[in-house]
Amino acid sequence: MKRVVVGLSGGVDSSVTAYLLKEQGYEVIGLFMKNWHDDSVTISNECPWLEDSNDAMIVAEKLGIPFQTVDLSEEYKERIVDYMFNEYERGRTPNPDVLCNREIKFDVFMKIALSLGADYVATGHYCRKGEIEKDGKKVYQLLAGKDSNKDQSYFLCQLSQEQLSKTLFPIGELTKPEVREIATEQGLVTADKKDSQGLCFIGKVRLPEFLQQKLKPKEGDIVEVPSGNLHYQRNIPVFDSKEAELAFFAEKFSYSPEDGKVVGKHQGAHYFTKGQRKGLNVGGTVEPLFVIDTDVDENIIYTGQGKEHPGLFRRTIFVNNDELHWIREDLQLNEDESMNVKARIRYRQPLQDAVLYRVSSGMYIDFKTPQSAITEGQFVAWYQDDELVGSGVIS
Known part of the structure; x- marks a missing residue:
């Protein structure tokens, strides 16, 4: 029996993830990540992590799986929050959700899971993992979720082959209504729980108020x-x-x-x-x-x-070499090479036709139609069919 550690967040998606894995015969352990408890920078009565960890515990009890909480707030502050403030100060707009996945869930959290003897880490993301053989080597693919309305592959656009090799996405083949239905059938307390909004770590904190704690107002x-x-x-x-x-x-x-x-x-x-x-x-x-x-x-x-103001639109973006990332390392371009792709510059944006052009200092992404509100610090992700092959920070 392979052992899987599930990041139980107290939401319906991760609850059903744990249930499905148990049904498939894995040995499942539930782990709740506590990423934030600095009350000086949150509106604490709005921070639902206590309620979430409680829901996660009730789900674990119901499924009969071991459960524990890990406190990652120190790493979180260092890798995500400080980075965010720094980016905002520079006039860029970071994407904490993408970073949270790269730095916390699939790095710090994954290391803890592996130290517990886990073979895999599983999360409640709406995306799928593929596996192909190329030149005698296993290559892992990050594929869009079946529910196009909920596809979350964009949030995982910074994962590596190494991280993907140890990851499972059990609900990637399902739609959100199907996930809720399973949760209801199994009597899980999270079945009707609303999806969490706001920053991926501090729950319901409103961003301007959060930023005001560190970046002082100035007229x-x-x-x-x-x-x-x-x-x-x-x-x-x-x-x-x-x-x-x-x-x-x-x-x-x-x-x-x-x-x-x-x-x-x-x-x-x-x-x-x-x-x-x-x-x-x-x-x-x-x-x-x-x-x-x-x-x-x-x-x-x-x-x-x-x-439709012309100041909102631009057709081409640039990504510096040090902020360029290929999930499919075998597909990365050499200088002067180009590739036709579909790309998006924000979550849930319909995929757009674009061409990648590799130059010595980085890469241009040239869209067929000009894009609105291209924002420095956000991620651009590019796809071939339904496979996300790479991403980068818009410079």
């Missing part, structure tokens, strides 16, 4: 840039190489206060992200204002009216 101007601004009427030169063309289209517009008019005040540019509409509190415009850029050095937010 600055909100500038509205009209869609007829000269930035958007630039002449496209004749390019002497593909790389020059990609560099041109990947370059973001750089704004100054003279490009528009001041329409309001904000409490800190680092609390805002591109494409954001809520929280600007500026009225009186024909269409709602969207953030088109933030300047954290000058503490200015640049906005434009309407979701």
Whole structure:
């Protein structure tokens, strides 16, 4: 009997994961990760980890599997929270969920599981794992979940072959309603529990309030840039190489206060992200204002009216070499090579046609149609059919 440690989160997905593995004849151990208990940076009565760990324990009892809690808050603070604050200070928007999987669930947590004699770690992610043989070697694939509405492969876009080899995703073949149905049939306490929202670690903490604990509010101007601004009427030169063309289209517009008019005040540019509409509190415009850029050095937010504003769109993005990651190492490109892919720049975005171009300093992702609200610090992930083959941080 192979031993599997399940990350029991107190939600329905991980509960059904544990149940299915037990049915399949594995020896199952439930482990709850406590990732946060620094009450100075949360709204503690809103932090549901106690309720979650309790639900996880009740599920483990019901299934008759051993259960324990591990406290990973120290590693969490170091690897995720500090990184987040650092990224926001630089004016980038990190994705804590992707990092949480790479650094915590499939690294720190996985090491604990293996030290308990586990053969595998299992999580309640909606994705699947494939296995192929290539040049006499086993190669693991990360495949999209069967439920296209819930597919979570994007959140796992930074996993390695090593991590995938020791991972199981038992609910990847199921849809969310099927998972809830199984939980109801088995009388699991989590059957009707709502999906958790908010940061993957501090439960229901609202991000601006969380950031305000460390990044102090500082008043600055909100500038509205009209869609007829000269930035958007630039002449496209004749390019002497593909790389020059990609560099041109990947370059973001750089704004100054003279490009528009001041329409309001904000409490800190680092609390805002591109494409954001809520929280600007500026009225009186024909269409709602969207953030088109933030300047954290000058503490200015640049906005434009309407979701079709040209300042929101860009066709090409760049990923630096040190932030480039291939799950399928055997498919990685050499310099001057290209690859047709489907790509997404955020969770649940429909996949978009794109071409990868490898250059000496990194890689360009050139989309067939311009993308809205490309955000530095977020992850771009690329697929071949339903297989996620690589990802990188948008620079």
